[in-house]
Amino acid sequence: MAENSLDLPDECWELVFNFVEDRRNFASLSLVCKLFFSITNQLITTLAVPHPTVVVLPRLLRRFTRLTTVDFSEFHGDVDDHLSQISESGLDLESLNISNRTTLPIQGLRVLGSKMKKLRCLNCSKIYSLQDSDLGLIANAIPTLEELDISYLMDEYSSSANGQWDVSSFTKPISDSGILTLSLKLKGLRKLNLSGNHFITDRSLVHLSTNCVQLREIIIHFCDFITPYGIALMIRGCAYLSSLSVFGTRLCVVDSAFTDSLVSAKALCSVDLTGFVILDEMLYSMAEAHMPLKKLILSCCSGFTLHGIKHLLSKHQFLQYLDVKEANFLTDESMFQLTxxxxxxxxxNLCMCTELTDSTFFRLxxxxxxxxxxxxxxTKVGAKKLSTSHVSNTLKSLYLGQNFSLRNESIKEFASAIRNLQLLDLSSCLSITEEGILEVSKRCTELRYLDMSYCRGVKTFLMDFELSKLEVLCARGLRINDDGLALVGSKCRQLLQLDLTGCFNVTDKGVKEVVKNCRALREINLKQCYKVNIDVVPWMVFSRPGLRRIVPPCGFIPSERQRNLYLRHGCFVCEG
Incomplete structure (x- = not known):
């Protein structure tokens, strides 16, 4: 019977394997037989190239012949030669990520651009020396680009002693002149991320709205000289603009020009104005603009009231994504009206809406x-002891961290109402104990991600059944010992990632039990595990070949020879 099943056409097997949500599971499937090896190879379309993999890059390019995306963001060497290898591979890439490096690999981009006629998406974020001249070189090398990321966010800059951002080391930062050149040469541009380019002004937005008439999405975070007036000009000039994300500009008060421009925003379906001072008048204008709004982010905004947001939501009842973080005027009663x-x-996202309790959760x-x-x-989840007979079959992710009133009784009620839960964050919920975690585990059998970091009430694990689907466990700062850790190893055998940062009672014995029993383990973090001997690191590398990343206990500083040895086994070991 099993042999006959292999006679199915390859197309049928492809349809079956496409139901596998996590492509990492293809590694196991590929070991079953040559047919499965061949089919899974054909279904891999994305390749991330870390440092230890690059030595076999030509072999990988021959193996995965349907790649459309290659990601070099974790590779810190010279990529020019590797881009040339890709250009000769016969692949037809659509997306390339060359972020996180010192200089732009322009020679490799030229070669690649001349061969890859379908290349549409390029990520050049966090390239330290990116200048105006580089933007022209990018446009000439890949004139087919439709999506471009040239961001360099503020938290990536070096800072001076007084805490201010130090941009003096950027000798020739990107300016309006560079954006003008870009806009003239990439007229088909549809998506652009300008975040962190501090010296561009409203003039850049005028260039883009004039020359890139197909522009649909723009991201502008921490661009100091961009103003609401410039954004208003862009909204008026880009008839197809569907997504606008603005955050951290110097002038963060929405003015009348911006509000008036929303009347012409007929295509906007995603608006992110994080951190702005917004009056109800702007929300009224958005409500009457008849835009196809599906995503609204007003995180950390001030100035608007319940009346403004209620009026907007009443006119956009097809909204799918809402972020009103720190909207402290919201109460359980007002949320009942909005739902x-x-x-x-x-x-x-109702994070830091400090008046909301269990009542809002159940209403949602x-x-x-x-x-x-x-x-x-x-929030104040846990402050009211409520229950419901309603069960949600759709809720998959729930973040309840830092709710200091949350106790076992409440979390049991929540778990009973959301049995298909896959992700649960209870970090820093100080009153939750192992009994609460046990009840969640029993009720939520689909759980794949559990964060109970800094839950000081959790001192061990109580599990008399297997958490067969748990893949990620964050246990930072817990008081668990080796016996608890051994229980994790025996009950969570599909674990992929384990974070034990600051677990002071854990020793080598417990770590070995986890590594021995969790055969799928890919990452383990032992930072500040002071009772774990550094000798456990080489043991882990050679005992569990599937490990890809280890954060060792303090004091472990691998030599260059050791690091290279571990890399040859496919594992990156950080410094302790």
Whole structure:
């Protein structure tokens, strides 16, 4: 029977394997037989190239012949030669990531651009020396580009002693002149990320809206000289603009010009104005603009009231994504009013809305039938003891970290109402104990990600059944010992990532039990595990070949020879 099943056409097997959500599982499938090896190779379309992999890059390019995306963001050497290898491979790439490096590999881009006629997406973020002249070189090398990321976010800059951002080391930062050149040569540009380029002004937005008439998405974070007036000009000039994300500009008060421009925003379906001072008048204008709004981010915004947001939501009842972090005027009663307009919502962020309790959570799962993710970090969840007979079959992710009133009784009620939960964050919920974790584990059998970091009430693990689907366990700062860790190893055999940072009671014995039993383990973090001997590091590398990343205990500093040896075994070991 099993042999006959292999006689199915390859196309049928491809359809079957496409139901595998996590492509990492293809590694196991490829070992079953030559047929499965061949089929899984054909289904891999994305290749990330870390340092230890690059020595076999030509072999990988021959193996995965349908690659459309190659990612060099974790490779820190010279990529020019490797881009040339890709250009000769016969592949037809659509997306390339060359971020996180000192200089632009322009020679490799020229060769690649001349061969890859379908290359549409290029990520050049966090390239230290990127200048105006480089933008012209990029446009000449790959004139087919439609998506470009040239961001260099503020937290990546070096800072001076007084805490201010130091941009003096950037001798020739990107300016309006460079954006003009880019806009003239890449007229088909549809998506652009300008974040962290501090010296561009509203003039750059005028160049883009004039020359790149197909522009649909723009991201502008921490661009000091961009103003709401410039953004208003872009909204008016880009008839197809569907996504606008602005954050961290120097002038963060929405003015009348910006508000008036929203009347012409007929294509905007995603708006992110994080950190702005927004008045209700702007929300009224958005409500009456008849834009196809699906995603709204007003995180950390001030100035607007319940009346403004209620009016907007009443006019856009097809909204799918809502972020109102730090909207402290929201109460359980006001959220009850808003949920009447949120029946199509799949994501909501209510983090740091400090007046919201269990009542809001239950209202959400009752009134929002397709809700997939809730973030209620740092609220008052747990302050009211409530329950519901309603069960959500759609909610998959729940973030409840830093809710200091949350206790076992409440988390049991939540778990009973969301049995298909896959991700749960209980980090820094100080009153949760192992009994609460046990009840969650019993009720939520689909759980794949569990964060109970700094839950000081959790001192061990209580599991009398297997968590067969758990893949990620974050246990930072817990008081667990080797016996608890051994239980993790025996009950969570599909674990991929384990974070034990600051688990002071754990020793080599417990670590070895986990590594021995969790055969799928890919990453382990032992930072500040002071009782773990550094000799466990080489033991882990050679005992578990599947390990890809180890953060060792303090004091472990591998020599160059050791690091290269571990890399040849496919494992990157950081310094302790």
């Amino acid at each position: 009447k307009f949120l029946r199509n919502l799949t994501y909501i 799962i009752e009134n929002c039938p397709v809700l997939n993710e809730i973030n209620m970090v740092s």
